[in-house]
Amino acid sequence: MVDLSSRYLGLGLRTPLIASASPLTGSLEGLRRLEAAGAAAVVLPSLFEEQLTLEAHEVGRLLERGAGSLSAALALDDYNAGPFGYLALVDKAKATLQIPVIASLNGVTPGTWVEHAILLEEAGADALELNIYYVSSSPGLGGSEVEWRYLDLVRALRQTIGIPLAVKLSPYFSSVANMARQLVEAGADALVLFNRFYQPDLDLETLEVAPRLVLSTSEELRLPLRWIAILAGQVPTSLAASTGVHTAEDAAKALLAGADVVMMTSALLRQGPEHLTVVEAGLRQWLDEHKCQSVGQLRGKRSQRSIRDPAAWERANYITMLATYPDQVRTEAR
Numbered sequence: 001m002v003d004l005s006s007r008y009l010g011l012g013l014r015t016p017l018i019a020s021a022s023p024l025t026g027s028l029e030g031l032r033r034l035e036a037a038g039a040a041a042v043v044l045p046s047l048f049e050e051q052l053t054l055e056a057h058e059v060g061r062l063l064e065r066g067a068g069s070l071s072a073a074l075a076l077d078d079y080n081a082g083p084f085g086y087l088a089l090v091d092k093a094k095a096t097l098q099i100p101v102i103a104s105l106n107g108v109t110p111g112t113w114v115e116h117a118i119l120l121e122e123a124g125a126d127a128l129e130l131n132i133y134y135v136s137s138s139p140g141l142g143g144s145e146v147e148w149r150y151l152d153l154v155r156a157l158r159q160t161i162g163i164p165l166a167v168k169l170s171p172y173f174s175s176v177a178n179m180a181r182q183l184v185e186a187g188a189d190a191l192v193l194f195n196r197f198y199q200p201d202l203d204l205e206t207l208e209v210a211p212r213l214v215l216s217t218s219e220e221l222r223l224p225l226r227w228i229a230i231l232a233g234q235v236p237t238s239l240a241a242s243t244g245v246h247t248a249e250d251a252a253k254a255l256l257a258g259a260d261v262v263m264m265t266s267a268l269l270r271q272g273p274e275h276l277t278v279v280e281a282g283l284r285q286w287l288d289e290h291k292c293q294s295v296g297q298l299r300g301k302r303s304q305r306s307i308r309d310p311a312a313w314e315r316a317n318y319i320t321m322l323a324t325y326p327d328q329v330r331t332e333a334r
Helices: 028-037 049-054 056-065 067-074 081-096 112-123 143-160 176-186 218-231 248-257 266-271 275-289 310-323 325-333
Strands: 006-008 011-013 017-019 041-043 101-106 127-131 165-169 190-193 200-202 209-211 238-242 261-264
Touching: 006 238, 017 275, 028 041, 028 081, 028 275, 049 101, 049 112, 081 101, 081 112, 101 112, 112 127, 112 143, 127 143, 143 165, 143 176, 165 176, 165 238, 176 190, 176 218, 190 218, 218 238, 218 248, 248 261, 248 275, 261 266, 261 275, 266 275
Parallel strands: 017 041, 017 261, 041 101, 101 127, 127 165, 165 190, 190 238, 238 261
Antiparallel strands: 006 011, 200 209
16 A cells, blocks of 8 residues: 655645645635545635734734633624634634644735734644735845845744744745745745746726636646755755646656645646545555655655756756757647
8 A cells, every 4th residue: 555644844644635725725615525535734725914904903902812812702793704704714624624724824024913823823723824925016126125024024923823834935036945945044844836926917908907817737837846856855844836736647746856745726626626536546556656655755756956966957957958849849749
C-alpha cells in the first residue's frame, strides 16, 4: 500500500492534497463534502483587512474580555456577519471535521485588524494563512519598501498568534528566493507558491473596467514548479504548490520539485469536491507504477538542491528549450 502521509505546517496529513480557499470551503456543507472526498486539510476563504478595520473597536472589546467572550460574541446579531460569521464557521468546522482547518487573512498593512487573528486561534483554527494581495501602482514606491510591508505584516502576525503561519506570496519580487528567506526569518512557517492575481478586463460596450474570473489550467503549474524546485532544501520551511494543480500528474510534478503539499481550487470548482478522490487514486497509481512506496521517496527528487550552480542550470535549461523549439512545435502540431 502506497503511503501518502505528509506534513505541512507541523501538521500530520493523510495525503498531500489540500482544498485551498474557495467558495467550496466557505460553508460547513462544502467542507463536509471536501473531507468526504479526501481533502487532507482545508483553507477557509480569506477575511479581508477592509472588513476587519471596520470591526476593530469590537475586536478590541472582545480581546479585553478574553477568550471566554468568544462564544457570547458568536450569538450576538449586532456584530458584523462577515468577521463573526467566519469565527462561527471555524468553530463549527473544528467541531465537525477530523482534518486540520486553516483560517485565512488577506491584508497589506499592519494594524489593529491583525488582532482578529487571536480570535481565529481561539475559535480553534489549526493554522493561519496570510494571503497578501498588494500590487504597487506608484512609480515612487521602491521594491524594498514593498518588501518591508510584507515583512512587517508577517512579524506583526507572528507576535500575535501561537499557531503556525503560512504566507501566500506572489512571484513578482525581483528576488523571489531572497524574499522567501526573509519571510521565513520574519516568522513564516510555510510558503504558498503562488498567489494568483485576477487581472481586470475592459468592457468595450460600457467602457468600464470589468472583473472577469478565469480559472487556472495545468499549464500555470510551471511557475510554482520552478520556484519550488529552487527553494526546496534551500529555505528551511514547508512549501505548498498552488495554482495549476488539476490532476494526479500535476501533484506528482509538484512533489518531485519539492513541495510538501499541493493546493487545489480551480479543478474542484470545475469538477466538484469529488475530483479529489480521482486525484488521490491517480497519485497512488503513479507512485506504485514508479515503485515509490511513499510520497517521501518522491519529494524533492528533481529539486535544485543537488545542483552545484542553480543559476547556470536555469540558463542551460532556457537555451536547451530554445534549441529544441522546432521539434516541440512539430510535436504540438500532430
